[in-house]
Amino acid sequence: MKGVWTTDHVREAENRLLARVPDGSLMRKAAFGLATVALRMLAPRVTGRRVTLLVGAGNNGGDALWAGAFLRRRGVAVTAVLLAPDRAHPEGLAALRKTGGRVITEDAREAVRAADLVIDGIVGLSARGPLRPAAAELVEQVSAPVLAVDLPSGVEPDTGAVNGPAVTATATVTFGCHKPVHVLGEGAKRCGEVHLVDIGLRPELGEPDITVLEHADVGRLWPVPGPTDDKYTQGVTGISAGSSAYPGAAWLSTGAATLATSGMVRYAGPAAEAIRASWPEVITTGSVADAGRVQAWVVGPGMGTGASAKEVLAQVLEAEVPVCADADAITLLAKHEDLWDARDPATPMVLTPHDREFARLAGEVGDDRVAAALRAAKRFGVVVLLKGHSTVVAAPDGRALVNPARSSWAATAGSGDVLSGLIGSLLASGMDPWLAAGCAAMAHELAGELAAEGAPIPAGALLRQVPDAIRVLRAAAEPVTP
Ligand SMILES: NC(=O)C1=CN([C@@H]2O[C@H](COP(=O)(O)OP(=O)(O)OC[C@H]3O[C@@H](n4cnc5c(N)ncnc54)[C@H](OP(=O)(O)O)[C@@H]3O)[C@@H](O)[C@H]2O)[C@@H](O)CC1
Ligand SMILES: Nc1ncnc2c1ncn2[C@@H]1O[C@H](COP(=O)(O)OP(=O)(O)O)[C@@H](O)[C@H]1O
Numbered sequence: 028m029k030g031v032w033t034t035d036h037v038r039e040a041e042n043r044l045l046a047r048v049p050d051g052s053l054m055r056k057a058a059f060g061l062a063t064v065a066l067r068m069l070a071p072r073v074t075g076r077r078v079t080l081l082v083g084a085g086n087n088g089g090d091a092l093w094a095g096a097f098l099r100r101r102g103v104a105v106t107a108v109l110l111a112p113d114r115a116h117p118e119g120l121a122a123l124r125k126t127g128g129r130v131i132t133e134d135a136r137e138a139v140r141a142a143d144l145v146i147d148g149i150v151g152l153s154a155r156g157p158l159r160p161a162a163a164e165l166v167e168q169v170s171a172p173v174l175a176v177d178l179p180s181g182v183e184p185d186t187g188a189v190n191g192p193a194v195t196a197t198a199t200v201t202f203g204c205h206k207p208v209h210v211l212g213e214g215a216k217r218c219g220e221v222h223l224v225d226i227g228l229r230p231e232l233g234e235p236d237i238t239v240l241e242h243a244d245v246g247r248l249w250p251v252p253g254p255t256d257d258k259y260t261q262g263v264t265g266i267s268a269g270s271s272a273y274p275g276a277a278w279l280s281t282g283a284a285t286l287a288t289s290g291m292v293r294y295a296g297p298a299a300e301a302i303r304a305s306w307p308e309v310i311t312t313g314s315v316a317d318a319g320r321v322q323a324w325v326v327g328p329g330m331g332t333g334a335s336a337k338e339v340l341a342q343v344l345e346a347e348v349p350v351c352a353d354a355d356a357i358t359l360l361a362k363h364e365d366l367w368d369a370r371d372p373a374t375p376m377v378l379t380p381h382d383r384e385f386a387r388l389a390g391e392v393g394d395d396r397v398a399a400a401l402r403a404a405k406r407f408g409v410v411v412l413l414k415g416h417s418t419v420v421a422a423p424d425g426r427a428l429v430n431p432a433r434s435s436w437a438a439t440a441g442s443g444d445v446l447s448g449l450i451g452s453l454l455a456s457g458m459d460p461w462l463a464a465g466c467a468a469m470a471h472e473l474a475g476e477l478a479a480e481g482a483p484i485p486a487g488a489l490l491r492q493v494p495d496a497i498r499v500l501r502a503a504a505e506p507v508t509p
């Protein structure tokens with residue numbers, strides 16, 4: 028598991044650390060790490076290569092200037108462009124000048140265009156809003172790879188939102204810990220590869236604000252049958268989905284539950300015949316009332332939002348087993364407040380809205396997706412999985428998890444139906460609902476990537492890769508044998 032801390036918490040931790048280490052030592056440590064990555068990006072030839080530093084008013088610029096001094100010692104030709112000449116970090120500037128670095132304050136376009144590598148030290152943790160015009164104009168001239176200091180300037184550090192001109196980095200070097208910008212939304216894409224430099228901050232940081240699961244975590248958590256298990260002990264998943272208009276949603280969701288865990292899947296609804304034909308191992312019935320016992324329900328995909336769908340949803344909620352409510356079930360819950368009364372608040376529930384469904388339920392998502400999901404989770408007393416390129420999973424107790432996608436191939440019609448089936452099967456196994464949603468999000472994204480191999484895919488292809496995704500996750504959890 029990887030932890031992520033908000034800028035407020037990073038700053039508090041930094042202040043505690045700064046109070047007990049010699050002046051300037053943290054910045055030099057950070058800058059040395061930055062220079063090391065810069066050298067790797069310039070390799071194999073380093074001497075004589077041209078690095079241009081874009082230097083802003085604060086410590087982010089200070090990091091860039093100190094890194095410039097380290098690069099000078101390795102024979103790199105370094106030019107610093109000072110965007111706020113009167114406020115450039117004095118010690119960093121002195122160090123760069125001492126090593127023979129060039130410093131300019133105007134006519135910087137040529138230095139930017141001619142660079143083999145540009146280091147973005149415009150703004151870091153204190154950034155607010157997009158790049159200002161002078162910086163934006165220079166950044167537009169860049170054609171070389173960009174190494175961002177702490178974060179790509181112009182991106183909001185705590186949300187990853189991009190609301191105007193911002194740097195797109197080839198790589199980002201961050202210090203002490205990951206921050207939200209590195210895992211959330213557009214910002215995460217703008218970071219490129221993120222390198223973490225240890226500056227001794229970890230002991231000063233408390234519990235992370237956001238958790239990012241890794242393959243090995245999910246591989247360890249994925250339920251597998253043991254010697255004493257049978258088809259019932261592993262949890263039976265119930266799927267209440269589909270309609271005559273959308274039988275495909277039922278097929279995708281049921282298929283995902285069938286492939287995700289051993290045990291048993293029951294389907295209840297109008298697509299029973301189609302389900303039986305392609306998933307013969309699924310026990311099918313026409314209605315939730317006739318379905319028999321399940322340990323978790325998935326409800327919503329393609330079920331419609333009319334009176335009969337509302338009735339079905341109420342039956343599912345009254346069953347007092349964990350529920351994953353997706354798609355039309357979310358719209359129904361937003362439309363009919365009385366549906367919430369059917370639910371025992373102590374029974375786990377996962378809602379899986381995309382942005383428009385979220386808006387119906389809890390208002391516009393806005394820039395801060397983690398805060399929005401946490402707010403809704405608390406208000407409704409449920410786990411909220413907010414879909415997107417970075418999937419956010421928030422629990423009512425304040426836990427937040429982010430699954431940043433490495434590609435966007437999963438953004439295809441019906442892929443959300445697959446996700447709901449995965450979540451349902453993990454809930455049926457008894458997994459904590461917050462983890463169930465997080466593990467499912469990772470398996471889903473990985474299945475999409477395995478299926479796509481560089482070309483668009485339908486949701487059915489993503490579904491077929493679920494077993495391979497689970498294999499990859501489980502393999503990551505295996506101890507390495509020498
Ligand atoms: N503390 C530590 O121990 C360590 C810290 N470290 C480093 O310090 C960095 C944080 O440094 P910091 O706090 O000095 O602020 P920083 O982000 O450089 O901003 C400076 C000023 O920029 C301005 N500005 C704001 N928005 C802007 C925009 N959109 N476009 C243009 N300008 C904008 C605004 O000033 P304004 O012009 O508004 O007066 C703001 O005050 C951190 O990211 C890491 O790199 C490392 O060395 C490790 C040890
Ligand atoms: N840009 C994106 N990058 C990666 N994954 C995405 C992106 N957009 C959507 N997804 C994922 O694709 C799925 C789409 O779900 P949803 O919108 O409910 O589709 P549908 O209702 O057609 O099944 C979700 O798992 C979501 O997280």
Ligand SMILES: [K+]
Pocket residue numbers: 087147148149150151175176177178179180
């Ligand atoms: K930066």
